Amino acid sequence: MSAAAQARGTSSWWKGHAAFLLMVGVWLAWTAGLRPLTAPDEGRYAGVARAMLESGDWLVPRLNGLPFFHKPPLFYWLGAGAMQVFGVHEWAARLPSVLGAWLAAASLYTLLRRHGDLRLARWATLALCTSPFFFVGAQFANLDMLVAGCITATIACAADALLCLDEERPWRIALALAFASAGLGLLAKGLIGVVLPGGVIVLWALLTRRTRVALRMAVWWPGWLLMALVAGPWFVAMQLRYPEFFDYFVITQHFRRFAASGFNNEHPFWFYAPVVLGLCLPWTPWLLLWWRKAAPAPSRGAQGLPLLMLVWMGVVVVFFSLPRSKLVGYVLPALPPLAALVALGLERALAGSPRRAKVLGATGTLAALLCVGGVAAAGHYGTPPDARLQLPAGESVRPGDRVVMLDHYFYELPFYWQLPGPVTVASDWRPAVAQASDNWRKELADAGAFEPVTQAAWLQGIDAQPARICAPGRTWVIGPSNAQLVAPWVLGMQLVTFNTEIAVWRHDGRAGEGPDCLTGHGAPGALPAWSGAS
Template identity: 25%
Template sequence: MEIAGSEEIYKFEEKYGDDTLYKKLGKDRAIRENIPLIFILLSAIIVIFHNTGGSLADWDESIYAEVSKEILIYRDWITLHWNYSLWFHKPPLYMWLTAIMYKIFGVNEFSARFWSAIFGIGGIVITYFLGKELYNKYVGLISSMILLTTPQYLNYSRMGMLDVPVTFFIGLSILFFWLGLKNNKYFILSGISVGFAIMTKGVVGLLPFFIVLLFLFLTTNLSPLKNKNLLKGFSASIAVAAPWHISQLILHGKKFFDNYFMYHVIKRSEQAIEGHIGTDFYYFDILKRGFHPYSVFILFAVLYNAKTAFEEKKKEDILILSWIGVVLGVFTLAQSKLSWYIIPIYPALSISVAQFFYKFIEKRDGLIFGGMFIGFVLWISSFFIIIPIHSKLIGGVIICIILFLIDEMIRHQKLLNNVIIKKSISILLVGVLLISTIHLPLVLNYNPNIKVVAQNMKIVSTPNDTFYLYTISSPAPLFYSDRKVSGINDENRLKQIFNDTKTVFVLIKTGEVARIEETYKIISKAGNIMLISNNMSIPPAYVELGCVKAE
C-alpha cells in the first residue's frame, strides 16, 4: 500500500537528499510544538505590560524604585541607600537591574516595573515547561494560562517588587532540579538559580533547598545528595550569593549584621513586626482571593496529587506537594505576615490545578468528577456574589451550564457515545473557565495626587530645603520629589517647624492643615494632598492632573 503523498516525498529526496528532508520535517515539527509556548509568551507580554505606567504604590514599590535611583546618585553599586542613608533591608539584584533601566530609559515608573514584568512573564514560561516536563504539554499549557490569570500573581508582576522575581528564580531552580534527576549536570544550574533567588530576596531564596529536601525524604531516595553535581550546585549558589554579603559585613560589620540578619530575618520570623500580623489561617484567606476563581479547586487538586503520590508513588506529584507544603508551611510559621509573601506558591498551585483539569478531560473518576462539579458550582456562584455581573460573565456562566448538562447526558444517557465528543465537551468546560478570567488589567496608578504635588516640591525647592511629611508615609514622596524627607506625626512638632527661620515644606492632607496655627502658604494642591511652606515669598506651583493653584 502506497502512502499518500509518497511520490512528492521521493521527488524531494531525489532533489535535496534524505538529510535535508528529515531536517525540514524536524523543523516543521519543532515549530508546531512551540506554538503553545509562542501563544503563552505573546499573551503574557500583552497582559502584563498593559497600562504599567501609573504612579507607584506607597511603601515597598516606591522604596525599591528609590533605592535603585540612589545607586546612580551615589554611584555606589555595592552599598545600597534609601532616603540618602544606608539601607540594609534587602539584597541588591533587583535594584541593580532597575538602575540599569534608569540609565537606559530614564527614572520613571516603567523602568521601575520593567524587570518585575519580565520575571512575571518568565515565571509563566517556566510554569509551562515545568507542567510539560512533569506531566505533558497540555498540563503545561493549562498551568501557564492559570498562572497568567491568577489575580495576585498578575498584579504583582506589574509592580516593581521582589516577590515575582524571586518566584521566577525559585521555579527555575525547581525546573533544573527535576531535569537534573535525568541529567545531573542540571543540578549546577539549579544551584546558580538559588544563588540569584537569594540575591533577590535574601533568605526566601533558600526555599528550593527545603523543597528538594522534603521531596527526597518523601521519595525515600537520598542518593542525589551524594551526587557531585548537586554539591557543585550548592557551591554555585554560595558563589553567587556570598560575595555581596561578605562585602557588606566587611564594610559595615555589626550594623549590617544586626539590620539585615537579626531584624529582617530572625525578628521577622519570631515576631509580627511593623503591624504585619495574621492568624495561622491568614494565607488560606489570601489564596482564596488571590487565586480566584481557581481557589475553589485547590482542595480537590491537592487531594488528587496526594492520592497519586502515595498510592502510585508518582514523583512529579510528590514534588508539587513538597513545593506547596514548604511555601505554605514556612510563611504560616513566620510571625510577620504580608499578603505578597505567599506568591512563590502560585506556580505549584497552577500546575496542580492544571493536572486536575487535564485528568477531568482524560478520565473522570469519582474524586475528579466530584471536584469539578463542586468547583464549577462554586465558580459560577462566585460571579453573582463577588464580581459585578456583565454580559461576558453571564455568557460564560450560561455556556458552562449548557456544556455541563450536555456532558451529563453524554455520560449517563449515552446519547452521543463518542470519545472525541466527550473529550471536546470537557475541554470546552475547562476552556470557558480559563477564557472567562482573561482581561486586560487597569492602569496601576496608586498615588497620582502625591506624585504631582511631590514633583512640584522639586520645582520650587532646592536640595538643601527640608521636606516634612505629616502623617503621610515617605516612600512615594521621596521618589517623586528627589528630596530627603522626614516624617512627623506629632502636632506640636508640626507647629514648631513653622516657626523655624529657614524655609520648610510640609506635605499634608487637606483635613489636617487646620492644626497649623502659624502663617503658611499653599504651594501646590492635588485632591486631598497639599504642599505648604513657611516661606511666603515662594510662588505657587502650577500643576496638572486636577490640581489647582492656591489662592
C-alpha cells in the first residue's frame, strides 16, 4: 500500500471514530438546558460555579461568600468556564456533567475497540448512553457524573496499559493518561478518584495472574509525578491558606462521612442493586443472556475484558454500599462496565441472527424514549419552589441592595436572580443548632468556620435584622410564606411576591428612620400562616 493510500485510510479511520463520538456528545447534551435546576444539589453546585465567575476568585470555591470545601474545584472550574463562554443558564451549569458522561463513553468505546472489536464497542456505548440512569445523570449539575467520567477514563487507560505491557506493545502513553485521569478524579471528588480505579485494576490483575505487570505499572514514577502535578497545586494551596483544610476535607468529608451515621439519605446495603438494574432498563435484561449463552471465541486481547467488567462493577457497587449514607448518583461509575456486559450479552444472543438489527433498533428506541421521559420527569418533580419565584415586572434587585434569606438558604435564587454577591442568611447559628442536621445550615456553618470575619458578615441572627433593615437603603427579605411566625417584623415590610411556600418582602430604608421602623405598623404585607411552609 502506498503512503498516500495509507494516509487516506488512517484519516478515514479517525473520521469514523470522531463522527461516532461527536454524535454521542450531541445526544448527551441536547436536552441539558430544558429544565430548571433541581434542589438542592444543582442549585448548590451551579451557584458555587457562578460565584467563582462573578468574584474572579478561581482558587477558593465559595458558597454564599464562604469557603466551601465539601468537594474539590474541578466541577466549579468547568462550570464557571462554561458560563463565561455560553452565559449563565442551566445548559452551561450542566456542561461539566455532560463532559464527564462523554469522557466515560469515549473511554469505554476506546478500550473495547482496542482490545475487543468495533461492534462490541459501539453496542456498549449505545447501551450506556441510552440508559435512562446515565442519560439523566449526564444532565444533572453535581459532581457524580464528572468523577464517574474520570474514574472510567482512569480504569480504561490503566487496563489498556496493562494489556499492552503484557503483550509487549507500547504502553507508556496509556499509563500516563491513566495517572492524569486519576489526578483529575482527585480534583473532581477527592480520594475516590484514585482509590476506586486502583482497587479495580489491582483485583483484576490478581484474578488474571498479571500481578507482576500491575506492580511494574504501580511503581512507574513518572505517572505519580504527573498525577501530583495535575492535582497537587490546589490541595497544597488550600492547606497553606487554611490550616484546618486537611482535617475537614480528608478526615471529615472522606473517612468520617464514609464510616459514620448522622448524615442524610441512609439506605440499606442492598439499595444499589434495584437502582442500577431498574434505572438502566430496557438494557439490563440482556445481562441474563450473557450468563446463559455460550461465549464466542474471544477477539484479540479480549480474554480478560468480561472479568474486568465484572470486577469493575462489583468493586464500585460494594464500595458505595458500605456506608449508611447513599445517593443514587454515587454508583454511576458502575454503569460503563454494566453496558459492556450488556453488549456482550447482545453479542452472544444475537450472533448470526437475522433479527439483530430489529431487536437493537427496538430496544434502543424504547431506551431513548425513556431517557427523554426521565428528563421530563426530573423537570416536573425536581423543580424547587424558589426556581419558580419571579419578581413582578418593574421589580429587580439592584447593585447595592441588601438581600436577606430568612431561616433558610435558597440555593437557586442567586443563580436565577443574578445576585451580584453573597446574601445575609438570618437564622439560629448556635453550634448546637447549626450542627444538629446535615443540611444547608450545617454547610454554611462549616464553611464559615474557615473565615470567621466573613462568617460574621453573612451569617447573622434573626433578631439583628430589623435595625439593619431600617438603615438607609433597600432591603429584600426572602423567607417561608409563614415567616411571621419566626420574624413578626416582616409584617411591617411591603409584600412583593409569593407562592405557596416562599414570599419576598421589601423595605426602602430612609434617612432618619429609627431602628424600630418595622414595629408598631399594621400588616400591609401580611399573609395568613401556611402550615405547609418549612
